[in-house]
Amino acid sequence: MRTEGDLQDKLLNKMHVDENGCWIWEGSRCRNYGTLYHKGLTIGAHRLSYEAFNGPIAKGLLVCHSCDVPSCINPDHLWLGTQKENMQDCSKKGRGNHSAETKRKIRIARTGKPRGTYKKTIDLGYQ
Numbered sequence: 001m002r003t004e005g006d007l008q009d010k011l012l013n014k015m016h017v018d019e020n021g022c023w024i025w026e027g028s029r030c031r032n033y034g035t036l037y038h039k040g041l042t043i044g045a046h047r048l049s050y051e052a053f054n055g056p057i058a059k060g061l062l063v064c065h066s067c068d069v070p071s072c073i074n075p076d077h078l079w080l081g082t083q084k085e086n087m088q089d090c091s092k093k094g095r096g097n098h099s100a101e102t103k104r105k106i107r108i109a110r111t112g113k114p115r116g117t118y119k120k121t122i123d124l125g126y127q
């Protein structure tokens with residue numbers, strides 16, 4: 001049976017430490033985030049690392065990076081936050097400055113409503 005120690009070994013064998021102290025994941029990646037096939041699922045390497053070294057992640061929480069390096073799996077650089085906190089963290093770091101066009105896309109993506117639904121608002125708002 002797998003133990004947490006095995007998982008720690010698995011993670012430690014596939015990363016290197018960079019000059020900032022980040023543990024850069026060397027395995028497969030998806031959108032810059034390290035991924036790992038574990039117990040039949042592909043899971044974010046940073047999430048697994050958090051669980052292996054820091055403990056379980058409560059349901060619905062995200063594992064965020066204090067170092068802003070998506071492929072980093074250093075448990076000291078990882079913290080648990082809600083989606084909202086993660087967004088706030090992003091905007092504090094200046095990453096949340098979406099253009100009007102991006103905001104519109106995000107809104108559509110979130111609500112799942114088709115493009116046309118917002119046409120009136122957009123025409124009024126941005127012309």
Ligand SMILES: [Zn+2]
Nearest residue numbers: 022067072077
């Ligand atoms: Zn890091």
